[in-house]
């Protein structure tokens with residue numbers, strides 16, 4: 001078990017946080033009907049391409065987390081709270097992976113572009129299939145709601161620990177370590 005998150009882990013945490021929140025907002029807005037076409041296109045393009053970048057960043061973060069672990073929680077944290085923290089962090093990782101993956105599958109199986117990957121000449125890794133696209137769309141939508149609920153709980157817990165000044169913030173902030 002390590003003593004603190006590494007600067008790479010901290011930077012990744014804050015970069016991913018700064019990208020995921022606008023991604024959720026863009027996702028919710030861009031599916032509304034009646035939006036000006038130009039705005040909707042821009043939101044879709046931003047959402048698909050930044051989402052794909054997030055898939056890479058989250059994978060990197062997960063690899064670091066598995067190799068490097070997490071710093072031990074202070075002894076003052078009760079066992080039940082520890083278990084809840086561990087389970088919710090595991091669920092956050094799972095959803096942070098599931099969202100960009102299901103988004104990628106929804107778009108590629110539906111036969112749509114991902115502009116940055118297309119420019120790089122990267123082919124689709126999933127077959128064209130309307131059934132697969134529809135299933136991925138459902139997973140993406142409900143996964144998005146689950147992620148929003150967990151993020152709210154996560155941010156609530158962070159504010160709680162910040163107000164108690166129990167040292168948990170120092171594990172992840174400032175990003176440079």
Ligand code: HEM
Pocket residue numbers: 020023024025027028031047048049050051052054055096099100101102103104106107114137140141144145147
């Ligand atoms: C962490 C990354 C991501 C988050 C948090 C996220 C979140 C969301 C949310 C909240 C919605 C609205 C769902 C609804 O109410 O219908 C949405 C829709 C959508 N997302 Fe994502 N998304 C992510 C990554 C991606 C990626 C990587 C792609 C594609 C490359 C993508 C493509 C789409 C598409 C096409 C929709 C519209 C769904 C439809 O109606 O067909 N998303 N996303």
